[in-house]
Amino acid sequence: MRGKSHGSIGLLAAIQTSLLFKLPISIASIAVATFFSLLPDLDQPNSVISKIIVKNDISKYIYKIFIYLINVFIFFVSIKINENFYMSAIITFVVIIIVESKITHLFLRRILLSFMFMLLTLALHLVSAPIYFIGFSGLLAVFPWLKHRSLSHSVFAVILIYFALKQIELVSGFKCLAIYGSIGYASHIFLGDIFTKQGVPLFYPISEKKISFGFLKVGSRFGNIAEYLFIACLLALVIATFFWI
Numbered sequence: 001m002r003g004k005s006h007g008s009i010g011l012l013a014a015i016q017t018s019l020l021f022k023l024p025i026s027i028a029s030i031a032v033a034t035f036f037s038l039l040p041d042l043d044q045p046n047s048v049i050s051k052i053i054v055k056n057d058i059s060k061y062i063y064k065i066f067i068y069l070i071n072v073f074i075f076f077v078s079i080k081i082n083e084n085f086y087m088s089a090i091i092t093f094v095v096i097i098i099v100e101s102k103i104t105h106l107f108l109r110r111i112l113l114s115f116m117f118m119l120l121t122l123a124l125h126l127v128s129a130p131i132y133f134i135g136f137s138g139l140l141a142v143f144p145w146l147k148h149r150s151l152s153h154s155v156f157a158v159i160l161i162y163f164a165l166k167q168i169e170l171v172s173g174f175k176c177l178a179i180y181g182s183i184g185y186a187s188h189i190f191l192g193d194i195f196t197k198q199g200v201p202l203f204y205p206i207s208e209k210k211i212s213f214g215f216l217k218v219g220s221r222f223g224n225i226a227e228y229l230f231i232a233c234l235l236a237l238v239i240a241t242f243f244w245i
Contacts, residue, residue, distance in 0.1 A: 010037020
């Protein structure tokens with residue numbers, strides 16, 4: 001599913017949970033559920049959640065500067081090794097082609113995303129934040145390097161998210177943080193990607209077999225229409241629940 005669909009479903013799932021179980025809900029709770037409904041796709045460097053954290057234009061600009069500096073460095077190294085200008089230029093040209101084929105923009109985005117969460121983890125450690133805050137930030141630093149739809153799209157990930165958020169909830173006093181965060185995260189899997197052709201590996205890492213209850217192709221016209229209809233049905237369910245309960 002597309003990011004905006006995941007966000008809408010996570011938001012509606014949080015409201016429905018609040019109505020059914022009489023849980024207090026706030027703007028912050030809705031924001032948490034929406035954020036965590038996007039979080040599983042952090043393993044995709046071009047996903048909506050990744051672009052929220054690191055803007056695409058910014059990373060492209062950094063990538064251009066990075067490649068330019070590498071090119072200059074390679075040229076000066078080749079000149080140092082071989083004083084023949086033309087030979088150095090040829091060597092530089094060949095090495096640059098190899099380097100640019102390995103260091104892509106998406107690869108750099110993974111580095112940037114991971115680096116930002118590593119800095120956050122270090123900052124939390126330096127201010128002696130509770131260990132669960134530090135551990136959760138460190139977990140997010142790993143996400144960009146996961147294979148897409150692997151650990152991040154499993155039941156184990158939902159349990160891990162709930163446990164981490166519960167500890168943060170106990171320390172911070174943020175009521176129902178674990179519930180709304182976990183509902184948002186689970187909605188991505190059980191109300192979203194499980195209905196696509198690719199499916200999700202629910203029992204990863206025990207089993208890598210992907211389970212699918214649908215045939216939607218992400219980004220296709222039919223898939224987009226189906227997403228809108230599903231969101232409309234969820235919205236209708238929330239409205240009905242509001243008036244009936």
